[in-house]
Amino acid sequence: MKTMSRKVKIKLFAQISEVAGKKELELEGETIGDLLERLVEDIVELEEVLFKEKKARSLKEDIIILKEGRNIDHLKGLDSEIEEGDKISIFPVVGGG
Amino acid sequence: MAQRILRVDMDDLKVKEEKVPDKYKNLGGRALTSQIVADEVPPRAHPLGPKNKLVFAPGIVTGTGSPNSGRLSAGGKSPLTGGIKESNAGTPFARGIARKGIKAIIVEGKAEKDKYYLLKLDESGGELVDAREWLGKGLYQAFQELHEEFGENIEIAGAGIAAEMGASNAGIAYTDPEGMSSRYSGRGGLGAVMASRGLKFVMAEEPEDNNVEIKDEETFKEGKKKLAKALAEHDVTKKDGALYTYGTSVLVNIINESGGLPQRNFSTGSDDMSAEVSGEKKAEEIKKRGGVESHKCSPSCIIKCSEIWTKEDGEDPVGVLEYESVWALGPNCGIYDLDTIGELNRACNDLGLDTIEMGNTIAVAMEGGLLDFGDGERALELMDEIRDKTSLGRILANGTEFTGKAFGVDRIPTVKGQAMPAYDPRPIKGIGVTYATTPMGADHTAGYAIAPEIMGVGGKADPFDTKKGELSKGLQQATAAIDSSGYCLFIAFAIMDIDEGMEGVVDTVNGVLGTDFSVEDVMQFGQQVLETEREFNKKAGFSKEDDRLPEFMKEEKLPPHDVVFDVPDEELDSVWED
Ligand code: SF4
Numbered sequence: 001m002k003t004m005s006r007k008v009k010i011k012l013f014a015q016i017s018e019v020a021g022k023k024e025l026e027l028e029g030e031t032i033g034d035l036l037e038r039l040v041e042d043i044v045e046l047e048e049v050l051f052k053e054k055k056a057r058s059l060k061e062d063i064i065i066l067k068e069g070r071n072i073d074h075l076k077g078l079d080s081e082i083e084e085g086d087k088i089s090i091f092p093v094v095g096g097g
Numbered sequence: 098m099a100q101r102i103l104r105v106d107m108d109d110l111k112v113k114e115e116k117v118p119d120k121y122k123n124l125g126g127r128a129l130t131s132q133i134v135a136d137e138v139p140p141r142a143h144p145l146g147p148k149n150k151l152v153f154a155p156g157i158v159t160g161t162g163s164p165n166s167g168r169l170s171a172g173g174k175s176p177l178t179g180g181i182k183e184s185n186a187g188t189p190f191a192r193g194i195a196r197k198g199i200k201a202i203i204v205e206g207k208a209e210k211d212k213y214y215l216l217k218l219d220e221s222g223g224e225l226v227d228a229r230e231w232l233g234k235g236l237y238q239a240f241q242e243l244h245e246e247f248g249e250n251i252e253i254a255g256a257g258i259a260a261e262m263g264a265s266n267a268g269i270a271y272t273d274p275e276g277m278s279s280r281y282s283g284r285g286g287l288g289a290v291m292a293s294r295g296l297k298f299v300m301a302e303e304p305e306d307n308n309v310e311i312k313d314e315e316t317f318k319e320g321k322k323k324l325a326k327a328l329a330e331h332d333v334t335k336k337d338g339a340l341y342t343y344g345t346s347v348l349v350n351i352i353n354e355s356g357g358l359p360q361r362n363f364s365t366g367s368d369d370m371s372a373e374v375s376g377e378k379k380a381e382e383i384k385k386r387g388g389v390e391s392h393k394c395s396p397s398c399i400i401k402c403s404e405i406w407t408k409e410d411g412e413d414p415v416g417v418l419e420y421e422s423v424w425a426l427g428p429n430c431g432i433y434d435l436d437t438i439g440e441l442n443r444a445c446n447d448l449g450l451d452t453i454e455m456g457n458t459i460a461v462a463m464e465g466g467l468l469d470f471g472d473g474e475r476a477l478e479l480m481d482e483i484r485d486k487t488s489l490g491r492i493l494a495n496g497t498e499f500t501g502k503a504f505g506v507d508r509i510p511t512v513k514g515q516a517m518p519a520y521d522p523r524p525i526k527g528i529g530v531t532y533a534t535t536p537m538g539a540d541h542t543a544g545y546a547i548a549p550e551i552m553g554v555g556g557k558a559d560p561f562d563t564k565k566g567e568l569s570k571g572l573q574q575a576t577a578a579i580d581s582s583g584y585c586l587f588i589a590f591a592i593m594d595i596d597e598g599m600e601g602v603v604d605t606v607n608g609v610l611g612t613d614f615s616v617e618d619v620m621q622f623g624q625q626v627l628e629t630e631r632e633f634n635k636k637a638g639f640s641k642e643d644d645r646l647p648e649f650m651k652e653e654k655l656p657p658h659d660v661v662f663d664v665p666d667e668e669l670d671s672v673w674e675d
Contacts, residue, residue, distance in 0.1 A: 013350050014339055014377060062332040064553065069356040069367070069524075069658060071551075074559040089354040093552055095333035095590045096345030096376075096402065096420045097545055 006084040033078035062093040108206035112223040125157035128581035130172025140636035144176035145293040156583015160195030160309035165585040167395025175285035178538040181633040184282035187394035188271035190252035193301040198308030208295025228297040235447035236278035257449020260288035264494035279416025283451030317608025327598025331591035345420035347376030362460035370433040424519035425456020431470030444480035457497040457516035465504025513538035523655040527565035536630035544572035555593030566671035574623030
């Protein structure tokens with residue numbers, strides 16, 4: 001089956017954008033997992049912010065990722081597929097009220 | 098000194114001390130205000146009439162050295178909802194009265210027409226002195242003058258210009274640690290209940306001796322340690338965590354990105370402009386202006402969710418700019434400029450108005466054509482209408498529903514007459530269940546489903562899932578218990594995830610009271626508070642048909658997710674059915 005990379009916009013927030021030194025970037029990938037791999041290749045400082053361990057790619061509990069406004073926890077997690085033009089937003093866990 | 102209840106009789110201007118009856122011994126905060134209101138106020142009483150009462154009660158652990166314990170409840174029958182009201186605030190005033198050994202202050206009766214008094218609490222109870230010189234004055238100035246006259250160390254609770262008009266959106270302002278009128282029992286119009294009794298201010302100086310009795314020091318200390326540890330560990334509440342770094346309005350971006358940040362009177366859930374008023378943006382600005390970044394509402398806080406907002410030159414501090422206020426006076430009115438929002442917030446603090454209700458009121462007036470969405474300048478002029486007590490000002494000060502009716506608007510985001518906070522319930526269903534079913538009218542703090550639905554704190558729940566009755570109920574029970582304890586609700590982020598933190602809360606409460614409540618008892622305690630409140634509301638004329646969201650939210654799809662509020666009525670009713 002032919003798979004295609006799709007270009008999406010990634011928005012970074014709060015401490016994550018401070019670590020990355022930018023608020024927005026564009027990347028290509030097929031799943032959220034792919035995208036994050038590319039993201040930490042691009043900005044290595046984000047690796048330990050986002051992932052628990054280097055090898056076993058599991059997200060830290062204090063990271064929230066939205067795909068088009070939906071938390072990937074309620075989609076397919078890192079396997080959630082992305083579509084061309086999607087907006088991906090990455091947050092540290094926040095609180096308030 | 099034994100703990101006592103102060104009864105302030107405004108009919109004959111006497112302050113009496115009473116022993117704490119056994120039935121109130123183990124209550125505090127919300128549990129105590131709601132119980133006293135249920136026991137003493139006829140549910141059908143007119144909220145501004147002689148039979149309503151205003152009750153202040155610090156929480157059980159307030160005044161101790163436990164972290165985040167500086168909270169106070171104010172209660173009465175609400176002029177806004179017509180039901181029972183508890184409005185919780187963090188302020189040094191809470192500690193001040195707790196350390197005097199005051200378990201509750203009950204204000205009853207009504208002074209002669211046009212007479213207003215200041216209640217000065219002292220060692221022998223308190224005295225009422227003429228306060229008419231502060232009529233028509235803004236609260237910033239009034240608080241400053243009171244400090245000049247009575248000393249820098251006094252803490253104040255005050256009713257403002259809106260309250261003088263008997264307006265349903267009049268809150269009670271309290272001193273913040275800087276002495277400004279920026280801390281509020283904002284919701285539900287309790288300021289009008291206060292002023293309609295003829296009471297303008299309550300003043301307390303913290304005594305040298307702390308009269309909060311701790312029955313079991315050992316258990317208390319153990320608990321305090323556990324709670325402090327949990328707060329220091331949890332990602333939300335720890336130092337350098339998001340709350341500390343960006344304040345509560347760190348939520349602007351995430352709720353906007355989630356499609357649930359209401360804009361222009363709940364007509365869309367997201368707008369790129371919102372980034373202009375986000376917590377990140379605010380922190381950046383505060384740094385530029387040389388302001389204090391992290392700040393606390395009351396002395397014992399270790400989370401520090403607040404910060405001081407100033408004018409552009411770093412002068413004229415407003416006090417805090419909370420998420421809810423930023424949203425209500427900002428995006429919900431199509432206003433995306435922090436300085437305008439800051440001035441609108443200043444006006445609310447000064448006039449004695451709840452920011453959530455006021456923002457919604459302006460938005461509904463915008464919808465009704467009184468002014469355009471985004472017109473901050475005109476919005477500020479409207480605040481002067483209230484200051485001048487004009488007819489228009491009186492309409493606006495009576496809140497969202499009243500104003501909506503006055504301007505023929507059919508999209509009015511209220512439940513039980515109280516306007517919604519900063520989360521649209523259509524794409525975040527659990528918070529909608531709380532808005533609909535809490536005895537308080539639309540209130541996010543009553544059962545903060547946003548934690549599991551958006552933040553994944555205290556479990557993970559899909560915001561689109563409509564089965565939220567149980568989730569909301571559990572949160573409402575836990576909240577009713579925390580609001581009674583004297584702890585700030587924000588400890589919930591840590592204690593929902595870290596068991597030791599929850600144990601710490603229960604241990605400290607047991608330490609103070611000499612009781613042996615278990616963690617399991619917490620929900621039962623909360624449930625009892627809720628039942629007392631619901632019973633009052635029932636007798637006041639509420640039924641399950643009032644536990645509903647406004648019609649337009651079931652009919653009108655909210656962009657960008659294009660969803661309506663589709664939680665079935667049976668699910669809403671399930672919250673209170675066994
Ligand atoms: S976390 Fe915020 S609201 Fe809670 S006690 Fe601290 S400053 Fe007050």
